[in-house]
Amino acid sequence: MNALLEKHTKDIEDILKKYPEDQKRSAVMPLLYVAMRENGFVSKQDMYDIAEIIKVSATQVASIVGFYTLYHDKEGGKHRVQVCNDLPCALRGSGEYLEKLCENIGIKVGETTEDGLVSVESVMCLAGCDKAPMFQEQNPDGVFYHEDQTVESTLELIEQWRKQEAK
């Protein structure tokens, strides 16, 4: 049985409707986002399920997961803090911000906190260069922008996530 399809029948039907009858392969990207809603990464089983829905091989689905940076095949922090440290942001202090942020959380870029709440990543331009330092938060619900950040404002936000978790 196709667990993904069963769980998200309506959403998947809506996605498939966007593309012509004979071009369902186009749905692979939106379907991968649906799969990531569970726990923030795409499992092997999800890849098989998606392959079955759009009638391609699981290897083809895996190659898409590998090609695009917003798809993950491993568990990371529940909130992935993806700090832009590309040229324009770096000209406005993103490098220092990133360093201090990591120091305060006690992890290095690419690592996840022990409780699994936060990972910090360094990413390329996010089209928010005039509001540096900035980061996007990727979590199972989607991708959210946080602009004009300071180390303090980001730490406060992380504290809020921690409190939500505790509830």
Add this chain to the structure above:
Amino acid sequence: MSKVDKHILLRHHEIPDIANIKTYQADGGFETFRKVVSTKMDPVELKNIVHDSGLRGRGGAGFPTGLKWKFVDDNNWPHYLVVNADESEPGTFKDREIMEKNPWQFFEGIMVSAYAISANDIYIYLRGEFWELAHVLDEQIELMKKEGLLGKNLFGTEYELNIFTHLGAGAYICGEETALLESLEGKMGQPRVRPPFPPAVGLYAKPTVVNNVETLANVSLIVEKGANWYRKFGTEKSAGTKVFSLSGRVKNPGNYELPLGTPFRELIYEHGGGIIDDRPIKGIMAAGASSSIIVADDKALDTPMDYESVPDVGAQLGSASVIILDDTVDMSWLINKTTHFFKHESCGKCTPCREGAFWMTSLTERIRSKKGTMEDVILLEDVAKNIKGKTLCALGEFSTEAVLSAIERFPDDFDAQVNK
């Protein structure tokens, strides 16, 4: 009639509530689309208006929009309009503001454009990071369906129009139009060999126009007010206004919509408020990380920002993502940043780009850590020159621009880094 004051695109500066559909309609919004469809205007006439307006693509290449539309193959159906909202060039953040702040004009622009190329389906390809924005657009599309602006039998005619959003997932190369089409077809985003070009063989092998968000956001006003009205803005060969994304070492970074041909000096010192701490300006990158670095002397500062003039100072206008560099910026540091970017974003399809990006990054890394020699700088220049002209898409070329211009125009920055 739509009211236009200083801005053609960033009209929220004059009409703060323009993102509300009622406000947009009260200002004459969607009347152009209604008129075009209900009077069954001849698509050829529309293509001519856009052609005559002198509108050129705002995604980077500056290709005449009306001309591109005329290449659409009328012997092969259906046609598609694909909106390029991938906006991933470092330093570019204008399409996002247009879609967020003036969404209905963006929609009306793409709807009139779809009619002009006889397309019934529009796909908006947004970079995956625009996840929140895509959800807002989806709601707005639903609202337009309810308002009778999208769907079958529009305004009692045969014409049908649908709009779909499609989210990418983090890959700069998907901004390249053929890689974008591959991605939209559910494949890895790797550029296609051209020709054929998309107006002949595009999405699902059907005739397809790919245009940038900003390009298309102009279209409804051009059709409403006429080609001559549009030509009043800008220069003879670079008509209209352009949204300049200003970033880097300026006091007031942000988007500024100005007539094409405005000098760099006005953008940087009047609108941008000048350099942080009033330091001396050193360089300008006019087209994001893909630019050659312009030496910011008086001649450069007085250069008009249009497609013809920027090459006079050894660069391109491209997407007009103007990154400002002051005297605190070391060019060997800068190209370490840009080479990292291109190494990360090379799609790997052709060897010179894939391997070249790797070597350029290793060399800039070595030079930056003060372990390099002058030979490394010469080798770096050599690697870059060997990428140029040998790649399948322009990304390969882009990756060499900052490197070559930095070494040639700012030699002192490299002398200071290497062991002689």
